[in-house]
Amino acid sequence: MTETMDQKHSTWANRLRENQGIRSLMEDLGKQTGHPDEILLGGGNPAHIPEAEAIFQETFANLAKEPALRALLGDYQAPIGNDHFREIAAEYLSSHFGTSLRKENIAFFNGSQNAYSYLLNLHSGPMADGSFKKILLPIVPEYIGYADQTITEGVFVANTPMVKQTGKNRFQYELNKTSFDLTDIGVLAISRPTNPTGNVINLSDLEWMEERTKKQNIPILIDLAYGNPFPNLIGKEEPIHFENGRTLSLSFSKIGLPGVRLGIVISDEDTIETLSSFAAVGNLAVGNLGVYMMEQLFQKNLLTQLSENILRPFYEAKRNLALALFTDAFQKLGVEYEIHDPMGGFFLWIRFPSLSITNHQLYHLCKDKRLFIVSGHYFFPGLNTDFSHTKECIRLTYCRKEEELARGAQILAEIVASHQAKSE
Numbered sequence: 371m372t373e374t375m376d377q378k379h380s381t382w383a384n385r386l387r388e389n390q391g392i393r394s395l396m397e398d399l400g401k402q403t404g405h406p407d408e409i410l411l412g413g414g415n416p417a418h419i420p421e422a423e424a425i426f427q428e429t430f431a432n433l434a435k436e437p438a439l440r441a442l443l444g445d446y447q448a449p450i451g452n453d454h455f456r457e458i459a460a461e462y463l464s465s466h467f468g469t470s471l472r473k474e475n476i477a478f479f480n481g482s483q484n485a486y487s488y489l490l491n492l493h494s495g496p497m498a499d500g501s502f503k504k505i506l507l508p509i510v511p512e513y514i515g516y517a518d519q520t521i522t523e524g525v526f527v528a529n530t531p532m533v534k535q536t537g538k539n540r541f542q543y544e545l546n547k548t549s550f551d552l553t554d555i556g557v558l559a560i561s562r563p564t565n566p567t568g569n570v571i572n573l574s575d576l577e578w579m580e581e582r583t584k585k586q587n588i589p590i591l592i593d594l595a596y597g598n599p600f601p602n603l604i605g606k607e608e609p610i611h612f613e614n615g616r617t618l619s620l621s622f623s624k625i626g627l628p629g630v631r632l633g634i635v636i637s638d639e640d641t642i643e644t645l646s647s648f649a650a651v652g653n654l655a656v657g658n659l660g661v662y663m664m665e666q667l668f669q670k671n672l673l674t675q676l677s678e679n680i681l682r683p684f685y686e687a688k689r690n691l692a693l694a695l696f697t698d699a700f701q702k703l704g705v706e707y708e709i710h711d712p713m714g715g716f717f718l719w720i721r722f723p724s725l726s727i728t729n730h731q732l733y734h735l736c737k738d739k740r741l742f743i744v745s746g747h748y749f750f751p752g753l754n755t756d757f758s759h760t761k762e763c764i765r766l767t768y769c770r771k772e773e774e775l776a777r778g779a780q781i782l783a784e785i786v787a788s789h790q791a792k793s794e
């Protein structure tokens with residue numbers, strides 16, 4: 371860090387400047403050169419699926435024709451959305467979350483990332499009662515975008531997860547119940563499915579945690595960006611319902627609308643009220659486009675069918691294709707590898723146990739060949755123990771075309787094969 375930075379910026383600003391995680395990932399996405407050799411397996415963009423795009427384009431075109439367009443372009447929403455839109459969401463989501471929601475349980479944000487920056491600060495750091503609270507990530511690796519969102523430094527807590535071998539070259543992370551400790555914890559955060567691993571935490575583990583958190587009134591944030599009810603990429607696992615003590619978040623991004631920036635939070639009335647204060651200060655108002663599109667999509671009940679008939683089959687086929695391509699390339703070149711069971715979402719999390727360089731160095735070597743992946747070391751915020759996976763794993767998306775995935779598999783396999791420690 372330069373001296374000028376130290377002097378001119380706040381400590382938070384300097385911490386953000388040092389952070390290379392979410393920023394480098396999103397900058398890689400934005401810096402695509404369009405070079406024909408570029409292989410973009412790094413970012414979290416959803417795939418462009420023509421059937422989904424047709425639904426979104428028609429919705430958009432309808433809005434452009436309506437008298438509502440004047441308000442859409444020319445009026446502010448309330449900070450977390452006008453009551454009319456919150457009522458529509460409450461009614462629609464009640465049937466999907468097995469409960470009766472009211473508008474007071476609903477808040478809209480400019481993307482769910484935006485919601486997390488408030489939720490994580492609401493529940494951590496110096497508290498009004500004089501205590502200091504931290505954020506527990508019950509299973510790491512966990513979503514890169516939570517790290518560094520808090521104004522207070524050092525608030526993330528994580529333990530080494532259990533690693534279960536689930537088959538040849540396959541494993542799964544599981545909750546480590548023996549090290550589960552709620553001392554000084556203000557909130558838990560978990561993405562389901564988990565970005566980056568594709569893990570979908572089972573409901574019995576969630577309930578096991580809630581038996582303990584409820585006794586201490588500690589909320590659990592459950593990030594459903596890839597989960598139910600849309601895009602519902604949860605494989606064979608059970609959907610999540612809303613209950614007291616849970617704050618759920620949804621995103622329009624992974625259904626195919628990342629440019630619209632709509633995130634929805636479902637929580638108790640008090641949390642929603644507080645979020646409204648954060649949103650008024652931080653955003654003034656949620657953007658109009660997302661809530662107007664939501665009104666159409668929810669009222670015509672388009673997202674259930676879209677998820678079941680289009681998104682799930684599409685991503686499951688892509689997952690199977692990517693598994694076949696990468697496995698084949700690794701085996702042909704003698705790469706030692708293990709893949710996390712891809713239960714949901716749209717990423718593969720791959721471990722190279724014999725890698726003689728770090729995953730971050732591997733990322734750079736791949737980038738030199740125009741292959742973009744994400745180094746796994748970013749996904750362990752709060753973990754202070756030595757865990758070899760932090761240096762051995764990478765994440766890649768399988769949202770891309772077959773030809774791109776195949777070239778990516780070949781390049782990755784070649785680089786890893788030439789950087790493996792020789793086994794005795």
Ligand SMILES: Cc1ncc(COP(=O)(O)O)c(C=O)c1O
Nearest residue numbers: 414481482483561565595621623
């Ligand atoms: C698990 C998870 N949560 C939240 C987000 C944020 O998404 P958005 O702000 O686009 O809703 C992402 C984006 O990649 C994600 O993967």
